[in-house]
Amino acid sequence: MRSRANLIPVYYRLADDIKQQIESGALKDGDLIPTEAQLGEQYGISRMTVRQGIALLAEAGLIETVKGKGSFVTRPRLNQLVIDLKNSGVNNQELRYKLLGVNLIRNNRELANELGFTGESNVITVKRLMFKGNQPVAIEEKFLRYQKGKPLLETQLEYADFPDLVAKHQKSVPVRNDMAISVATLSHEQAKLLEADDILPALVIKQVIYSKDDKPLGVSVMVCHKDRFELKATSYPISGRL
Amino acid sequence: MRSRANLIPVYYRLADDIKQQIESGALKDGDLIPTEAQLGEQYGISRMTVRQGIALLAEAGLIETVKGKGSFVTRPRLNQLVIDLKNSGVNNQELRYKLLGVNLIRNNRELANELGFTGESNVITVKRLMFKGNQPVAIEEKFLRYQKGKPLLETQLEYADFPDLVAKHQKSVPVRNDMAISVATLSHEQAKLLEADDILPALVIKQVIYSKDDKPLGVSVMVCHKDRFELKATSYPISGRL
DNA sequence: TAGTGGTCTAGACCACTTT
DNA sequence: AAGTGGTCTAGACCACTAA
Structure with missing residues (x-):
């Protein structure tokens, strides 16, 4: 009607x-x-x-x-907050990227095990520096389970976000992304990259992407300059759809 | 069929x-x-x-x-991560609470303005210490817009989570919760409460709850011990409902 | 037993996209 | 013009809840 x-x-x-x-x-x-x-x-x-x-x-x-x-x-579920990496804060439009290096680490079963990449001994690492304007705001290091015959493209390495990159390089379909947010102190090398003091604390955002059978496909660790980076979340966005 | x-x-x-x-x-x-x-x-x-x-x-x-x-x-939206304060990490079941103090701060328009409580000069503050076992893990301080005729109950003060407390004390209906996660260094007082060293960095989780017309109803600031507290998020939970 | 929401049907007309 | 999803109808039977 x-x-x-x-x-x-x-x-x-x-x-x-x-x-x-x-x-x-x-x-x-x-x-x-x-x-x-x-x-x-x-x-x-x-x-x-x-x-x-x-x-x-x-x-x-x-x-x-x-x-x-x-x-x-029922009251709107304000206990559920959503971090949107595409829009808010992390992989923001305003951010620029600088590719620091890509490596294929061969025969390092120790590293692979540490990352949870069972039955694998080759690991791909991608390191990027994130800028807001001309200021470095975060160092991002990604670890991918090596996948034969799925090469990484230059453009993906520089611009793709983490879930995208994993989806492109892996044959298994990524179905879950877990994140842990913690605090650490900058290493000398990290401080230099971020143009910051050595002992400065930093926000650490670690992500692990899993396949259907809970096999980790990729790990991402972001080390963020405390004064130039703030992670934002807001309540369940579905509430806003109406 | x-x-x-x-x-x-x-x-x-x-x-x-x-x-x-x-x-x-x-x-x-x-x-x-x-x-x-x-x-x-x-x-x-x-x-x-x-x-x-x-x-x-x-x-x-x-x-x-x-x-x-x-x-x-379409690929599952792994860019959207959900923090569930009810279950993961923050207001966890395992956590115990100790009420440190409740105050009604009268005629402090400066504080009210700073919190965004327009047209209000009275502010209620609630301070709690959160424990995991016998270890203090976080200090939580809440600021509520004063609401006449809506007293706070003892049990709510000690056990209710932030969105609940705001819902109970405010006449306006809370509809949005924004969160900002950052890093700070512990003050002397904070370090003492958390039984930690003075210069230790800490995770700071700030929440602001808004009404329909974007009026802040309450602010919560949690200062978390870096080694005893980790904030967790996981990808859009709807994906798991199927 | 009466009332509720959950599932399902076999149609209809519409707006949008593609050929 | 043909095909697609979006909206809507006027029924039906079911499972669950309450009196």
Whole structure:
């Protein structure tokens, strides 16, 4: 029953109406929203269409539906924060890259084991320096499980982000990326690259990308200048989709 | 057309089948999956049911559908990492809390302004120490916009996480949580609380919770012992729901 | 037993893309 | 013009929850 004048689907309008009621406080945490049948009646639409709207709200984390009971209002899940490496902070548009070196380290089973690359003894390393303007902000070192017949292209090495690079070089499909954020002190060499003092603390961001069977395919370690780099996250972006 | 023997919905089985094909590499990045009509034919189900399965895959970030064209396989979005404060690392189950103090700071418009609490001059502060076992791992200081007639309960102060506390104390509904992760050096006082050396670097996690109209409702600053605390994130969890 | 959400059908018309 | 996905209908039966 979409109005001809506007292009907004009915189910979307329904979802937005309820969202407004939640954000204004008219519907509070724990409240039941009207049943699907009631909403269908109110809006003069079929139940399947109502369900589309309700699905949107559930996706956004604004409601939770329980079979046999109804749909309850829940507070948005502000405990879940999302780091978007494509946009916020890390692989930002403003950032420039300088390739420091690419190496194929052969027959080093020790290193491979340390990285979790089981059954492999050859490791590819890629080292880059990240700049904001003319200031170096971070050193990034990537370790890739060696994959025969999947050469790395120059352009990828310089510009591709880590998940992309792994996807391009590996035959296994990458399905998970784990990140650990910690603090370390700059080594002499690192300090020189970042044009910083020796003893300066630094933010360390380590990523490990896994295949379906939990085999590590690649490891990335970023060492970031504490005053020039800040990692940002925001709450579950799905909430914003409505 | 659900089999009587199993309880798994058809649309779910369809989605899982395609997921397997993607993760095994049979369907690659950029490939078109069969059209909705074709899938309906293959599985002997109606188009609306096919669409339910396709919606699951799109939610998981495994495909993207384009009107008039079809559904394309996309690599899982490993650039989006999720920090789950409820489970991973921060407000962990294993952590214990010790309340250090609660204060109502009156008539301090300077502090309120600094926190972004426009039009407010009273600020509530809550300070806690977080323990893992008997070791202090982090100092957490929260600043809340003062809200008349919404007292803070003892149990909330000691156990509630930050978004919860804000939700309980504010009349405005919290809708966004922004986080910034940085590095600092421990002050003398902080070092003493964390039973650490004075000059030790520390991980600083700052959160700001906003209402619908982008008014800050609360600020939380966590100062974490570098060797006892590691912040963890993992790729978009929706991918795992299938 | 009555009410709820979960699954599914067999159609329809539309907007968009490609040929 | 033909094919695609997007929206929507008016039913149906089921599983679960509550009284």
